[in-house]
Amino acid sequence: MGSTGTVLRELRGAQKSAKGVSLYSRYVNRPAGRVLAAGAYRAGLTPNQVTVISALFTYGALASVALVEPSWTLAVLVYAALAVGFAFDSADGQLARLTGRGGPDGEWLDHVVDCGKLLLVHTAVLISFYRFGELPSDAWLLLPLGFQLAAVVTFCAGLLREHLGKAAASARGPSWAAAPAAPVSRVRAVALLPADYGVFCLVFLLLGAPGAFRAGYAVLAVVHTLFLAAFLAKWFRELKALRAG
Numbered sequence: 257m258g259s260t261g262t263v264l265r266e267l268r269g270a271q272k273s274a275k276g277v278s279l280y281s282r283y284v285n286r287p288a289g290r291v292l293a294a295g296a297y298r299a300g301l302t303p304n305q306v307t308v309i310s311a312l313f314t315y316g317a318l319a320s321v322a323l324v325e326p327s328w329t330l331a332v333l334v335y336a337a338l339a340v341g342f343a344f345d346s347a348d349g350q351l352a353r354l355t356g357r358g359g360p361d362g363e364w365l366d367h368v369v370d371c372g373k374l375l376l377v378h379t380a381v382l383i384s385f386y387r388f389g390e391l392p393s394d395a396w397l398l399l400p401l402g403f404q405l406a407a408v409v410t411f412c413a414g415l416l417r418e419h420l421g422k423a424a425a426s427a428r429g430p431s432w433a434a435a436p437a438a439p440v441s442r443v444r445a446v447a448l449l450p451a452d453y454g455v456f457c458l459v460f461l462l463l464g465a466p467g468a469f470r471a472g473y474a475v476l477a478v479v480h481t482l483f484l485a486a487f488l489a490k491w492f493r494e495l496k497a498l499r500a501g
Contacts, residue, residue: 371408414491
């Protein structure tokens, strides 16, 4: 094994494209994941083991949201665990690219953990609202369900867009599949911040103030729903263009 500095340099050279990535993921989560990936490499962990560690941090934090009465202490602990879990979620892919030990099993496990996370995070908020929230109206219990729908549809539609797009490009031959990628847009990276999971996790820092948490969560739900509509229209046009091109 090389030194940690050497491993970090190799990881920097094995990064995915920054296209379609928000500033948070590009400048906060990926660098944090790189450090964790270097530590995991030095410890001899596999990418799948890192994925499991990510799940333990994330699922543990969300279970606490559902089971523990909201407080400022809980807010800090939950946010810290979610942020670390998200960084490990980046680290598993980076470690896989560094070691060449990635594969369909690892990609499958990563997506299963991510899907479970999206389902559990809003279920945890719903349970917390029901058990501990002094809600202005029972209609607030519908909010996490709507947010969950938007999050899961965005996740699944994005995966389908990626895989169907690759399949269509591959079927058209190497020249089509090797078409140059569009340049990375900083404006787009800023615009995507509200839809970034890492930015979403910040709302849990408001758990100690239930009213502020509800308001922040509601704003994010509206924003994610608007992003869903925009993403669906964009992805549909792109796939339609692949069929017609």
